[in-house]
Amino acid sequence: MRYTGLLTLTMLMVFASCQSRKNVDEINTLLDNWHRAAAKADMKGYFEFMADDFVFIGTDSSEIWSKKEFQTWAEPYFKRGKAWSLKATSRRVSFNTKGKMAWFDELLFTGAGTWRGSGVLTKEHHQWKLRQYVLSVTLPNEKMKEFNAL
Numbered sequence: 242m243r244y245t246g247l248l249t250l251t252m253l254m255v256f257a258s259c260q261s262r263k264n265v266d267e268i269n270t271l272l273d274n275w276h277r278a279a280a281k282a283d284m285k286g287y288f289e290f291m292a293d294d295f296v297f298i299g300t301d302s303s304e305i306w307s308k309k310e311f312q313t314w315a316e317p318y319f320k321r322g323k324a325w326s327l328k329a330t331s332r333r334v335s336f337n338t339k340g341k342m343a344w345f346d347e348l349l350f351t352g353a354g355t356w357r358g359s360g361v362l363t364k365e366h367h368q369w370k371l372r373q374y375v376l377s378v379t380l381p382n383e384k385m386k387e388f389n390a391l
Contacts, residue, residue, distance in 0.1 A: 265334050265370075268343055268362060269368050272329065276349075280326040284319035288312055292347050292363065292370040300356075327351055327358070343369070348379075355379050 271290055278287040288308065295308040302356040306314060332347040348357040360374040380388055 261336065261340070264336065264340060264343065264364075267369055268334050268345065269332060271362075271371075272332065272345070272347070275371070276327045278327065279319075279324040282322050282324050284312075284316065284324075287315075287319070287324070290371050292365070292372045294372045295371055298373070298375040300376055308328075309344045325351075327356070329358075330355075340364070 244348045255372070275287060277288045278284075278290070291308050293308065295311070297306045297308075297311040298304060299306070315324060328351075329347040330350050332345055334343055334345045336343050341364045343362045343364075345361065346357065349356045349358055357377045357379050358374060359377075361372045362369045363372055364370075
């Protein structure tokens with residue numbers, strides 16, 4: 242009886258680990274494709290990754306936009322043939338206990354240095370959707386005093 246219980250527990254742990262890895266892979270693919278869509282000026286593809294109630298929080302304190310507001314702001318950039326180019330150099334993904342919500346942070350290579358992105362996704366009808374994304378410019382701590390003086 243103990244052997245059966247141990248075997249069942251082991252199988253459940255392996256299954257959970259495989260599901261977690263699958264979800265991480267799905268999210269990594271989604272985010273990489275999302276960044277790639279912006280670099281290729283694929284506006285339709287870019288905004289399809291977002292939930293209808295998506296919120297974008299940008300680098301300026303005034304930039305807290307709904308999906309529609311963000312689309313309006315971004316449209317001229319996409320129309321010129323290249324929006325922006327962000328490439329993740331590292332990323333961490335975590336999940337809630339039910340595996341239907343995830344949050345992540347990533348370091349991004351940009352033409353202007355290293356930035357940070359973070360966000361929240363939910364799984365809807367077996368598909369991950371971005372609900373919130375926060376884009377930040379990184380600043381080394383030793384530069385903070387100089388930065389504040391600006």
